[in-house]
Amino acid sequence: xxxxxxxxxxxxxxxxxxxxxxxxxxxxxxxxxxxxxxxxxxxxxxxxxxxxxxxxxxxxxxxxxxxxxxxxxxxxxxxxxxxxxxxxxxxxxxxxxxxxxx
Amino acid sequence: xxxxxxxxxxxxxxxxxxxxxxxxxxxxxxxxxxxxxxxxxxxxxxxxxxxxxxxxxxxxxxxxxxxxxxxxxxxxxxxxxxxxxxxxxxxxxxxxxxxxxxxxxxxxxxxxxxxxxxxxxxxxxxxxxxxxxxxxxxxxxxxxxxxxxxxxxxxxxxxxxxxxxxxxxxxxxxxxxxxxxxxxxxxxxxxxxxxxxxxxxxxxxxxxxxxxxxxxxxxxxxxxx
Numbered sequence: 090x091x092x093x094x095x096x097x098x099x100x101x102x103x104x105x106x107x108x109x110x111x112x113x114x115x116x117x118x119x120x121x122x123x124x125x126x127x128x129x130x131x132x133x134x135x136x137x138x139x140x141x142x143x144x145x146x147x148x149x150x151x152x153x154x155x156x157x158x159x160x161x162x163x164x165x166x167x168x169x170x171x172x173x174x175x176x177x178x179x180x181x182x183x184x185x186x187x188x189x190x191x
Numbered sequence: 192x193x194x195x196x197x198x199x200x201x202x203x204x205x206x207x208x209x210x211x212x213x214x215x216x217x218x219x220x221x222x223x224x225x226x227x228x229x230x231x232x233x234x235x236x237x238x239x240x241x242x243x244x245x246x247x248x249x250x251x252x253x254x255x256x257x258x259x260x261x262x263x264x265x266x267x268x269x270x271x272x273x274x275x276x277x278x279x280x281x282x283x284x285x286x287x288x289x290x291x292x293x294x295x296x297x298x299x300x301x302x303x304x305x306x307x308x309x310x311x312x313x314x315x316x317x318x319x320x321x322x323x324x325x326x327x328x329x330x331x332x333x334x335x336x337x338x339x340x341x342x343x344x345x346x347x348x349x350x351x352x353x354x355x356x357x358x359x360x361x362x363x364x365x366x367x368x369x370x371x372x373x374x375x376x377x378x379x380x381x382x383x384x385x386x387x388x389x390x391x392x393x394x395x396x397x398x399x400x401x402x403x404x405x406x407x408x409x410x411x412x413x414x415x416x
Contacts, residue, residue: 091225092253098233103261104247105237108268112294115272119279131409135277136306137373138380138404139270140364142397143299145381146388147357158354159361166365173205175365179358183351 154186195314199301199321202308206300206322207329209355213241214330217248218337224251228338235331239295242267242394270397274302281309281316296323299360307366375411380404 092100122128148155158179165175221231226248238244243264250260275297282290293316301322308314384400391399 092251094227094230096253096257097226097230097251100247100257100260101230101234101237103257104243104264105239107261107265108238108240108243108271109295111265111268111271112275112297113291115275116279116282116290116294118272119276120283122276122279124280127409130411131405132277134373134376134408135273135401135405136310137364137367137369138376138408139273139277139397139401140303140360140367141377141380141404142384142400144357144360144364145400146385146396147354148361149385150388151354151357154351155354155357158351158358162358162361163365166362170366172359172362172366173208175362176205176209176355176359179361180351180355183354183358184349187349187351 151183153191154183157186158182193317195317196321196324199305199308199314199318199323200325201321202304202318203301203322203325206304206359207325209359210241210300210326210329211333212352212355214333215337215340217241217245218334218339220245220337221248221334222338224248226251228335231334231338232331235334236327238264239327239330240264240268240271240298241330267394270299270394270401271297273398273401274299277306278302278316278319281305281314281319285316293320296320296327298323298326301326303360303363307363310367310369372408372411376404376408379407 091097119132122132124132144159148159151158161182162175162179165178166172169175218231234244234247238247246264246267247260250263275294278294278297282293285293297319301319304322305314305319308318380400380403382400383403384396387396387399
């Protein structure tokens, strides 16, 4: 069963409004924060902290292949600076280790 | 200005390739739910968030109010609050209207690419926008192709495809590393995120982990302000 078209459009419009609202409120919040001291240190560290939060549960969830792949990605990125190459090596490592039964 | 837009788009090519693969799978799911291609295209442009769209399509069978569906879609995107807070300085040259539409183009992927580049040499909102437009194109083309082809990839995890996003974000994280001062905030962020991912639904773990890491850096003594 699927939603009727009109209802679907209403759902999408409402969702779009709320998702945009979050994006916009974040921007307003970021504008209001002082750019010195405590808040500057926090905001400067925020992008890296978000990255750590984004990737770590995914690496742990992928088990041993995920951990090994993370190591491969780390070395590939540090040595070559090529993100696309690191992506292929990382995904390839996971596929290979899973194929080997890990 | 235009140069920066295209530089942003070019930098987002690797992440966009990952997005196409993910989008194909989503397009197949959408077709399976009986959602029309026009509705899908509208959703891609208006909501423009993979995680929110997955949630919406998952609830599409009816029996749930429009508000509940929209709220569920919004909740999985609470992390955007922090992403856009971090790009606020880039948006300063623009008026509120200019910021209001540009902020729609912030996604995990082009945000990540922009932040990584910004660490090397400062970039502006047009770099972010260029990446966002390419991501939107990749997402739209991928989902529409998946919908049209109706292909199903059997066991995508066998090819490690489920790891693609973690892989690319890990690579980008490596480029973001600022040195020893990042160790403690990153460990705190990763630890909180892991705990939250196991105890809370949706993507709250990104928000909580990110906040915990940033707070740790903010209270650390001896850091240059």
